[in-house]
Amino acid sequence: MTTEYSAHHLQVLEGLEAVRKRPGMYIGSNGSPGLMHCLWEIIDNSVDEAVAGHGERIAVILRADGSVEVRDDGRGVPVDVEPRTGLTGVEVVYTKLHAGGKFGGGSYAASGGLHGVGASVVNALSERLDVEVDRGGKTYAMSFRRGEPGNFADQGEKRPDAVFSPFISGSELRVIGKTRKGVTGTRVRYWADRQIFTPEAAFQYDDLVTRARQTAFLVPGLEIVLRDERGIDDPDVGLRETSYRFDGGISEFANFLATDAPVTDTWRLQGTGTFAETVPTLQPDGSMQSTEVQRECRVDIALRWGTGYDSITRSFVNIISTPKGGTHQQGFEQELTKQLRAEVEKNARRLKVGNDKLEKDDVLAGMTAVLTVEVPEPQFEGQTKEVLGTPAVRAIVAKVVREGLKERFTSTKRDDKNQVSMLLDKVVSEMKARLSARQHKETQRRKNALETSSLPAKLVDCRAHDISNSELFIVEGDSALGTARKARDSEYQALFPIRGKILNTQKASIGDMLSNAECAALIQVVGAGSGRTFDIDAARYGKIIVLSDADVDGAHIRTLLLTLFYRYMRPLIEHGRVYAAVPPLHRVIVQNPGSKPNETLYTYSDRELNQLLAKLRRQNKKWQEPIQRYKGLGEMDADQLADTTMSRDGRLLRRVRMADAEAAGHVFEMLMGSEVAPRREFIVAGAANLDKDAIDA
Template sequence: MTAETLYGADDLTHLEGLEAVRKRPGMYIGSTDSRGINHLFTEIVDNSTDEGVAGHATKVVVTLHADGSVQVDDDGRGIPTGVHAKSGLSGVELVLTRLHAGGKFGGSGYKTSGGLHGVGASAVNALSLRFDITVKRDGKVHEMSFAHGVPAEFDGPGPKAKFTPSPGLKVVRKMKRGEKTGCSIRYWHDARYFENGAVLDHELVRQKLRNTAFLVPGVSYILRDATEGAIAEEKFEFPNGLMDMVEFLAPDGEKAVSGTLMITGEGTYLENAADENGVMRSKVERRAEVEVALRWGTGYERTVECFTNTIRNVHGGTHRKGFERAMVKSIQDAISRTRGLLKPKEDMPVLDDVLEGMTAVVHVRIPEPQFTSQTKDELSTAGITKVLQGIVDKHVKAWAEDRKTKSEAKIVLQKVVDAARVRLTQKQQKDAARRKTALEGAAMPPKLVDCRTTGISRSELFLVEGDSALGSARMARVSEYQALLPLRGKILNVQKASLADTLRNAEIAAIVQVLGAGSGRTFELSQMRYGRVILMADADVDGSHIRTLLITLFARYMRPVIEDGRLFAAMPPLHKVTTRGRNPETKFTFTQREMEATIAAFEKQGKQVVTPVPRFKGLGEMDADELWDTTMNPASRSVRRITLDDAAAAEEALELLMGEKVEPRRNWLVASSARVDQAAIDI
């Protein structure tokens, strides 16, 4: 029998309820080491925090018991105890035993929330030997217990007590006069689902409570550590919120260059979202609340902490991107308006210079945020970038121009300019020390705008046509994983040139140096410094010629890049079609026909189009946001992968179009002229 006949319906597995969590715990809590155990605690305490953010809780108490269990108590509203009409379960059992169930899916329970997927508390329940909950609500005290997510009744304390299945929420007594509502959860995680030696990190628990107290000034957090027998109690309460947090995060002994600048504001953005039936709706308006606190110190360290709805985003995300863009733009504008700071021909400071010595906290509150994973390490909601950028830019400019803070701002601007000078001096010294004569061993070209990441999994190198496009691309890129190398003019046609002439060409030499993998027979793909190479040229005839020359270079001297599918061509738009009115819409088009069809579609909808329609003659005409949205954002851009399916045919085409012999090329052009759509020619 073949493998195909052996594989049947009985080989399929259907995981019901919380089985999927127990089968693949890392998928729901991020990992199965100590970080996963800490994430269980985070999920429970975040639910209590959401009650505080909504204005219904003032105190959260976390107790670490000697038997390894964790207890979280709050004085919020308590989980609803009524029977859910559709499932027939109480609200408590529904939330704790069903994935994707809760009050945070766009209803009236929470305006903003850190929990959105509805798997947090139920995942903790699924991975616990025992899970007890007490809810004080509606004048009654309700209790329920679970064993590995299954409703159960234990005959004694602790997870080792004997239990029997016992579904249903029980009322144990009436609430006393003056007794507050709230919720109490205690759980014992099951070590079998985690790696050997994985434990709850008490310092991370302390850090989580402290950070949350900074972010929710109206709520006090109490940590009771009973693991050593005697109870050690700490209270975290910070009435000044983020300003207190910045003072706490600032390096010890560092003298402040500025006071703490507090930035608050609200803004709206549009995004596609599903309605209550799961049907996607376009252009749903969202409101964002932004809080930013920052200060500069005399040191060199930089600390930028990012949070969304009180959840720490370790890897930042779109809100950090908006903050960094705004800081660079506003500081550069302030420097250009201040006489005597920059000398003639000195370069403007960049992001690293602006952030030197800075301690900052960025916190946004938004409905239904999008994250890259269940652990919420990185915010991916696209619209928040522009909101945060606008709010921060406005406040920093006002701070730099206000008479009360202008002298303080000038000290900061001087610090930033000095940091840029030191950085450039150090770079020149390193370049001089590392410069070699061998092409493939030479130091990186000074014009390379490199990325921060050292791995190749996400890194991208954009070969950018011209210095003008470099300016917009530099502002638009994600500096963590996107690098830029500007090219001046058209490189040498390597199909006709000799190897010696090729290696002497400055632009080609720069490309080879930056990729770091050699060329020709010495090319080693495993040594390549970037995961992808993207050719970013203008959407005109010259841009097409430049792309062709670059593709020829890779095909002749770095062919493994194409064979491995790592060479791409960006597809920048030609036109920007915008409608008039209170809610203008913008669409980018790539051809004349597409533009005309888009205009016709708008007019058919009764919308008036702004005329004349702007046409991008080059990448440099786009601002940073336009270039990011259309050409550089991995989530929205269009790129063409350069492939080499038939090596012989590709070699023949390159020789015909780019080779030394003119006659075959002229004959081909004449014979193929009828295939050209004259109306589509870019003139």
Template sequence: MAYTANQLDVLQGLEAVRKRPGMYIGGVSSAGLHHMAWEVLDNSVDEAMNGHATEITLTLHKTGDTVSVADNGRGIPVDKNRKTGKTGLELVLTELHAGGKFQNDGEGNYKTSGGLHGVGASVVNALSKKLTAQVKRDGNEYKMEFAKGKPTTKLLKKKGATRGTGTTITFTVDPTIFPKTQFNPETLKGRLETVSFLHKGVKVNFVDEVNGNKATFQHHNGIADYLNQVLKERNARPIHDAAFGFEKENGERVELVLQWTESTDEHIRSYVNGITTAAGGSHENGFRAGLTKAVRNYIDTHKLTPRGVKITHDDIREGLVGILSVFIADPQFQGQTKDRLNNPEVQAMVDGALRPALEQWLNNNSSVAEQIVARIIAASRARAASRAASASISRKSATNKLTLPGKLSDCSSSGRGDSELFIVEGDSAGGSAKMGRDRAHQAILPLRGKVLNTESANLKKVLDNKELSDLVTAMGCGIGPAFDASKLRYQRIILLADADSDGHHITTLLLTFFYRHLKPLIDDGRVYIAVPPLFRIDIGKETHWAADEEDRIRILEEANGRAKPEISRFKGLGEMMPKVLWETTLNPKTRKLLRVEIADQLETDRVMSDLMGKDPSARFRFIMERAEDAEEIDV
């Protein structure tokens, strides 16, 4: 076919958003769906951030796919724009890059803002089946409706005078864009509470009509209260009483609060103008640089480093829990999803603000400083021991194939290619898998019993566990400081456990291990969960395989009484014939695999800490809150 100008498409207005929604909200998954709510919420937060609003209310309506965000700010302008002849409200909701957040000459309406791209409201409008905007300002109330980004009514003015000011945006997501349209009330609620922490004094309300609940958040201590909540959520025990915190404002503002704990990992939550920056950026780089310099200067000045101990930046930050929030005039985010800050000047700004403040705090609180330094030295010694153990395992795995675990049935292919490592529950299931597999490309490693819960385990304890040590050796990529993804011996790592509750528990333990100690493999899309059948259903001459109870019911309903079904339930993979295991679970053409992905880093971390951490009260709370959802318990 000839390639001419006739093959070029020009998308008008918001057509591009509907054609490629992933460019604007990161995708149409659950994360993209909730990003719609965040875009509208951020506009109300911008009003509060700049002193124009004191209260924000988000309502999840009964249908579950409709959200309203209301604030008592100034209200979106409704007068006509001289350049376009359109009202300000229509411009904001129908044109990309239209808004009052672009002026940076000192005379703009927003000193700081989370919505400087100017596409948020219009993108939400474009991806909504219906959107209604209500504005109160200048003693009047106005209303305008839209569908899929286009106006369906003119700007309507309500008769009679109206008190107060503000904006309410109500939108219903478009089911032709989003495969799942139901918002998660807990996700919305968590974001709203975070907003109240980051903007102290602002009243934030959540109305959950789906479950008939209401909540109000208001934190006058700001991120200091937030730190206390994060410590409780993570069950992280501080090693010193007083947290370090400071605020510095010089045109732009830096807020920081942190505390060292007994945990073995670092946990920093960072924000720019109230926007979560899960991927970090220049402000986090400045934080880490300033922290390391301040602590090193204190240690060196007081000559506290023991002989033979080499302290690294990882040792200094181990166990650190902190909240960093910066407010700047012109944030440059990486992409519309705004999960990383790119402003290079912010690194120096945060570094310069933090270093002298932390050094002074350490010098003024010598007893606390001594506790922190002792914790850092202990971390350095433990890391050295773990590094030696990890290097030993890495050397063994790299020496030759004879050093691989004896119970590993490796594949015969020499390169990584399409090779797969199945981590199987028990020797019995391992035997069936070994006989049923594709020997050229599929390796089988059976693990005995339930592996170590690694949520709170340090690297040395992990490596002392034979089952996990064998797994690390089989994969060949090392762990901890010796980790090298390029040395991974397989294209895919597949967790294969029974389809019952014990199997789910073992899978959860393995997921905890990968998440806490080999997370780059998850990030790179290397870790999968196999879905073996729990039921075999014979209907006449047809055989069906059901992964769970819900799947079984669906198959029976589809059969619609054609013949009397014969149902058998597998006790475990070990009782499956090798041929059946191949057809249902191992064969790439017929099997079902679930790739392990992290949609929300903070939520994943919280759930993992709650369910696998040392604090039983978090699990008890989780069970009690969801007890009514359990129709049948497999015991």
């Protein structure tokens, strides 16, 4: 280190050197996300060809040797000589930054590639990259090592560590074969450079599947084939291959993303708008001159509302996902809120909203939307293209939303009127739920024994102030409460009884849920709010344990409670704080000879009981008849309930995992949701397997 600082301390990074020196500037990181970003760059080039109408199939192959190959049937990278550089089109595209056919030259009306650095960045960060192009009846090929063109001395299979000879005096685009007339396309295979990427960086097949499915939805008629050969020699993994093709559009995408029952159909809002933009334009003499050009922006939106409260929005610009939004998403959400707020005000008396105002979260709750815009040369914030920055797009999207919703709101069709009415009821109930939840959160505080408490009178609270050590048992009925009160440890175990079966929250609105006495009381007891305002740090208990009878009704009650937690207090399940107690099903009293006291054993299923009895027979032991079969928790005395179900020393708890809750949600939607047809099919299909003797088990 020296304090001297002069011109000879400055470095000028030429060409692809800058990419290798600072890869994060171009791909975001040198881990798995950066590795995947490189793959997206190559795939997006093929997708742009399909969008332009020059391709119908893209194949992505993750090979066992660590390389990845992308094939398409587009027009093929140009192979003729670019006049300014004297290089072939293939070498220009893969070695020159800010070079390509997407700078407004007329090759693409709207494309995801804009900066002309995608393919060249991938080349610079690859230990080896091979390009093959079918064009004009011939197959051309060129190879690169870390961005430098040359030839590899391959012996059989292509390898990145093969002897490499860079071109000295001039480059060569090899002709390696012939093709049938009219056959065109590009094949790119590359090995990521492990000098750049971290050792644990790997291609994520699941992310690739998600992106391929998404692209197939956005480009109707395009087939995308994925093939993962990395586990082909592992019998536990094997070859994975997936193919996607959707002839519909973003309406299908919105329906695929939605997970809840519909409140409205999937609405389609489409339109175009123009705007003027001043951009530097390349002149014939090579100079740049600021020129005002007219742009056309096409907007296509598919949206629907469901009974849930989760919001799913996917936005795209020229097929490129913009996960962090941008001006198009801002215009969409602002105008959507504005129009629905105005419509609610028109119907204020029927909806009984008073002076309360809708907020954006009320409108977005339960909404699933796919927003796409096509813009020539959009302005993104950074090469990773996660945020659209073109200002004029906001007003165009807002105009399309405004006109589309007004047409829907003023429609005289009965179906449209019914859907609009249900939508207004939905957003107003969300607003009332937000206000109610806020009020709950502001007024609920954990009270100690010396303070007055606004908690439900039937709550039997514990004394402990250490939340992590406290447990809330939700018990079924007053009879079980009486036994559980004697069986519990009052220091850290609280009890809350529910009367019968609570509301089916799978198909009830959030307003109905909050107005239901049992549900509202349970939310109040947990003390962390509900829905979007749920704050797990405010929960009053470390464990929530559902203690219900070991019968069909008990299972039904447990399912109803878990549905409530899954839909409105989901973080409790995500953090593993919801459990189901496992009370015994049978009590077997083993008779011992002489003065030796009898032994009491418990079993938890008919199978376990049969195994126990068989074991006792082999040991020539007798048991008291009849064997007690517990039909409810109220049949146990306090000592039995404590020993088997509530005491930490001997109890068994089942933790409810998120996967369990999601699976239960799908089954519960079928069994108790609004759609009758799937339920009827399920009952008819399973009727032959029903054992009538097991109904009361």
